[in-house]
Amino acid sequence: xxxxxxxxxxRLVKAAAILIAIVVMNFFLVHAAPGxxxxxxxxxxxxxxxxxxxxxxxxxGLDRPIYEQxxxxxxxxxxxxxxxxxxxxxxxxxxxxxxxxxxxxxxLTAFVLALAAGVALGTLAAVAVGTWADSAITVIALLAYxxxxxxxxxxxxxxxSIQLGWLPAFxxxxxxxxxxxxxxxxxxxxxLVLPVITLALFYMxxxxxxxxxxxxxxxxxxxxxxxxxxxxxxxxxxxxxxLRNAILPVITVAGIQAGQLVGGSILIETxxxxxxxxxxxxxxxxxxxxxVLLGIFLVTSVMVILFNILTDILYGLVDPRxxxxx
Amino acid sequence: xxxxxxxxxxxxxxxxxxxxxxxxxxxxxxxxxxxxxxxALVAAPAMAQETPVRGGVLNSIVQPEPPxxxxxxxxxxPTQTVAGKIYQGLLTxxxxxxxLPSLAESWTVSPDxxxxxxxxxxxxxxxxxxxxxxxxxxxSTSKFLMExxxxxxxxxxxxxxxxxxxxxxxxxxxxxxxxxxxxxFEVSSAPIVPAHLYEGTDYRANPANNTPIGTGPFKLKEWVxxxxxxxxxxxxxxxxDLPYLDGITFRVIPDAASRSLALESGQVQQxxxxxxxxxxxxxxxxxxxxxxxxxxxxxxxxxxxxEINHRVKPLDDKRFRKAIAYAIDRKFIRxxxxxxxxxxxxxxxxxxxxxxxxxxxxxxxxxxxxxxxxDEMGLKPDGKGVRATVKLMPMxxxxxxxxxxxYLKQALGKVGISVVLExxxxxxxxxxxxxxxxxxxxxxxYQYGDPALGVARTYISSNIRKGVLFTNTMGxxxxxxxxxxxxASQENDPAKRQEEYxxxxxxxxDDLPVVWLLxxxxxxxxxxxxxxxxxxxxxxxxxxxxxxxxx
Numbered sequence: 029x030x031x032x033x034x035x036x037x038x039r040l041v042k043a044a045a046i047l048i049a050i051v052v053m054n055f056f057l058v059h060a061a062p063g064x065x066x067x068x069x070x071x072x073x074x075x076x077x078x079x080x081x082x083x084x085x086x087x088x089g090l091d092r093p094i095y096e097q098x099x100x101x102x103x104x105x106x107x108x109x110x111x112x113x114x115x116x117x118x119x120x121x122x123x124x125x126x127x128x129x130x131x132x133x134x135x136l137t138a139f140v141l142a143l144a145a146g147v148a149l150g151t152l153a154a155v156a157v158g159t160w161a162d163s164a165i166t167v168i169a170l171l172a173y174x175x176x177x178x179x180x181x182x183x184x185x186x187x188x189s190i191q192l193g194w195l196p197a198f199x200x201x202x203x204x205x206x207x208x209x210x211x212x213x214x215x216x217x218x219x220l221v222l223p224v225i226t227l228a229l230f231y232m233x234x235x236x237x238x239x240x241x242x243x244x245x246x247x248x249x250x251x252x253x254x255x256x257x258x259x260x261x262x263x264x265x266x267x268x269x270x271l272r273n274a275i276l277p278v279i280t281v282a283g284i285q286a287g288q289l290v291g292g293s294i295l296i297e298t299x300x301x302x303x304x305x306x307x308x309x310x311x312x313x314x315x316x317x318x319x320v321l322l323g324i325f326l327v328t329s330v331m332v333i334l335f336n337i338l339t340d341i342l343y344g345l346v347d348p349r350x351x352x353x354x
Numbered sequence: 355x356x357x358x359x360x361x362x363x364x365x366x367x368x369x370x371x372x373x374x375x376x377x378x379x380x381x382x383x384x385x386x387x388x389x390x391x392x393x394a395l396v397a398a399p400a401m402a403q404e405t406p407v408r409g410g411v412l413n414s415i416v417q418p419e420p421p422x423x424x425x426x427x428x429x430x431x432p433t434q435t436v437a438g439k440i441y442q443g444l445l446t447x448x449x450x451x452x453x454l455p456s457l458a459e460s461w462t463v464s465p466d467x468x469x470x471x472x473x474x475x476x477x478x479x480x481x482x483x484x485x486x487x488x489x490x491x492x493x494s495t496s497k498f499l500m501e502x503x504x505x506x507x508x509x510x511x512x513x514x515x516x517x518x519x520x521x522x523x524x525x526x527x528x529x530x531x532x533x534x535x536x537x538x539f540e541v542s543s544a545p546i547v548p549a550h551l552y553e554g555t556d557y558r559a560n561p562a563n564n565t566p567i568g569t570g571p572f573k574l575k576e577w578v579x580x581x582x583x584x585x586x587x588x589x590x591x592x593x594x595d596l597p598y599l600d601g602i603t604f605r606v607i608p609d610a611a612s613r614s615l616a617l618e619s620g621q622v623q624q625x626x627x628x629x630x631x632x633x634x635x636x637x638x639x640x641x642x643x644x645x646x647x648x649x650x651x652x653x654x655x656x657x658x659x660x661e662i663n664h665r666v667k668p669l670d671d672k673r674f675r676k677a678i679a680y681a682i683d684r685k686f687i688r689x690x691x692x693x694x695x696x697x698x699x700x701x702x703x704x705x706x707x708x709x710x711x712x713x714x715x716x717x718x719x720x721x722x723x724x725x726x727x728x729d730e731m732g733l734k735p736d737g738k739g740v741r742a743t744v745k746l747m748p749m750x751x752x753x754x755x756x757x758x759x760x761y762l763k764q765a766l767g768k769v770g771i772s773v774v775l776e777x778x779x780x781x782x783x784x785x786x787x788x789x790x791x792x793x794x795x796x797x798x799x800y801q802y803g804d805p806a807l808g809v810a811r812t813y814i815s816s817n818i819r820k821g822v823l824f825t826n827t828m829g830x831x832x833x834x835x836x837x838x839x840x841x842a843s844q845e846n847d848p849a850k851r852q853e854e855y856x857x858x859x860x861x862x863x864d865d866l867p868v869v870w871l872l873x874x875x876x877x878x879x880x881x882x883x884x885x886x887x888x889x890x891x892x893x894x895x896x897x898x899x900x901x902x903x904x905x
Binding site: 061063077116185203 | 422502508
């Protein structure tokens with residue numbers, strides 16, 4: 029147990045160092061792109077003069093030397109202040125906090141659904157390998173993996189919203205409906221169905237293929253033969269022996285993807301007009317809204333690091349043979 | 355996070371719409387007739403057949419989502435469409451660009467063209483209940499806009515003095531005659547902002563920017579970033595019984611295909627500007643529930659062109675620019691790339707803008723003429739048939755501009771001009787064009803109702819200013835052109851002004867500082883139940899005070 033605590037502590041220290049490096053690198057990365065927010069706003073206004081751009085640059089602090097800007101930014105981040113978006117005239121943290129719930133409800137639902145369905149389908153395919161069920165699952169997984177995600181989204185919305193009229197085509201909730209409590213939850217859930225299915229299909233395909241391949245590999249190992257020879261029931265062999273050993277690569281991949289969830293999905297959020305972080309990031313890039321962009325990068329980095337640590341812990345729980353190596 | 359709304363349920367809204375009696379509605383009509391601003395509009399024969407009813411919410415699209423709705427600080431297209439319902443200017447303009455009342459009830463111009471006097475409507479209140487007076491107009495035009503609004507700064511710096519003669523009269527005295535002055539009071543050109551909230555503050559950092567307070571018929575109720583902007587009826591609007599609508603909701607729909615679906619499924623009743631991709635327009639036009647019009651963009655009157663950097667050889671030679679003009683087929687561009695939206699231009703002034711003159715040098719597609727001009731310049735084809743290589747950076751404003759870039763590469767290739775396409779995003783494009791770091795790009799500018807306001811800026815040599823967008827970025831310079839634009843901008847006699855503008859159009863069409871491509875038209879789609887919308891030269895950006903929804 030001491031080993032575990034040590035590991036955790038040393039990982040956290042490393043994580044902090046990585047974070048600082050990420051912040052600095054991101055800062056230079058976003059400033060390396062040509063153009064700045066003042067230029068973008070001048071372009072949008074359809075008219076400009078020297079004063080207009082100069083005033084904006086001064087307000088955004090862009091007239092200061094870049095190292096001074098970096099110093100100011102890092103100083104603020106260390107104190108937990110993500111800065112201020114002059115374009116939106118609001119603190120970055122407020123902007124992110126407003127978008128995060130929408131993103132999380134979308135990506136977490138899709139992730140859980142994808143993971144559950146993917147592992148189940150993969151297991152089914154592996155157990156029934158070579159049969160029509162296996163072929164069907166493999167084909168579906170391949171299709172879902174290869175088809176562009178935005179196209180699936182548009183087709184689903186064409187079918188279920190325009191043709192059948194069952195589900196709303198886009199948005200987070202019914203505007204102006206004034207629902208509260210359960211009615212509000214149901215309203216959001218209805219809006220959630222299509223984007224979640226679209227996003228989940230893609231991830232599900234990956235997990236299903238991975239689970240199937242991994243299970244087939246484990247199934248041919250000696251300890252499975254031993255279990256069979258012992259006369260254990262098939263169900264027990266599949267769940268306790270094969271799946272438990274086969275699930276490790278799935279956890280690895282899921283751990284990496286889970287960290288990215290908070291970054292949202294630009295395509296899904298765009299097609300379904302979902303007010304999440306992915307779209308915010310995309311728009312911030314186009315608008316050179318440096319502070320918002322850096323804020324999103326930071327939050328995403330923190331999540332990736334946290335999920336990596338969590339994944340490591342999970343390994344140990346699923347497979348106690350994995351020990352902490354010093 | 356507050357996502358929930360306390361709005362009116364849709365069913366109640368529908369009931370409300372049905373519940374208004376015809377008699378009451380007729381009364382509203384009579385009342386509205388008493389208002390000069392709306393009289394002409396209501397009297398139009400098509401409108402007289404139907405009686406406006408109160409109630410209902412109009413749904414539209416806002417795309418891209420604006421950074422702020424404080425119109426004085428941001429004049430991006432979507433900001434104008436939404437904030438044009440919240441803020442007002444002194445004037446609005448009819449389709450022929452003649453002034454109509456908005457916050458100003460009437461106005462006079464002195465014969466020497468130096469004094470403009472505006473009489474303001476009485477009983478106008480800001481959305482926070484404070485009275486609107488001449489003080490607000492003086493503050494807006496002499497202080498606020500002078501500080502933050504580049505276009506207004508250029509116009510109002512021509513004023514000797516701006517004075518409130520009394521609470522409801524404002525007098526602008528000009529240093530020199532500037533007849534285009536009367537075109538400068540449209541809501542995005544000179545939005546009137548509340549002095550009591552802004553005077554003596556840091557305008558850009560004022561917290562009031564997040565809760566815009568205007569005088570318009572609609573107030574901001576809620577803005578959920580990334581989702582929608584909800585405007586509600588201003589119950590204290592100074593025109594009795596107006597507006598008819600209970601509210602207008604603008605939805606943020608970032609994907610172009612989803613925007614088409616929204617209109618198709620009736621979830622929005624209006625789209626404007628570039629909401630729909632041009633290639634969707636022919637299909638959407640056939641929908642039974644909507645009508646399409648390209649009217650309502652006369653004030654902006656966009657003109658697009660190939661912007662050519664005269665600092666780069668051989669682009670400085672007008673024979674080369676003419677060869678480009680002969681090499682491209684502008685009808686093809688209009689019909690195949692913009693799917694029929696727009697008009698083939700003849701010169702620097704959009705044909706819907708005042709002082710347009712079609713009697714100029716024009717360039718019909720003619721490959722032989724193009725080749726002859728290049729031969730004359732000594733640009734002979736090499737082994738691969740290439741006479742010259744130029745870099746073209748298409749405007750990064752969507753699919754259509756990319757296709758235009760591809761077409762231009764093909765068309766110019768046919769006469770031996772090899773085109774290297776460069777790609778960039780909006781920020782990079784703005785940076786490079788403003789700093790003259792390009793060879794050829796596509797661009798379009800709005801003309802704002804008068805050549806002195808929206809045309810001269812592109813061609814006069816005093817406007818060659820590095821680092822500033824929408825100036826004479828080509829570096830074109832012709833003293834005669836400078837002189838004519840200067841004279842015309844101060845000429846009170848419209849006939850003489852026409853002569854000067856006609857001459858400058860003739861010179862420019864021969865010098866060809868840029869190659870004009872298209873007088874752009876935007877499609878406005880309106881659900882057939884939406885009445886009275888889109889009647890002025892500023893179209894969808896107008897107040898919508900008398901727009902109503904039929905059952």
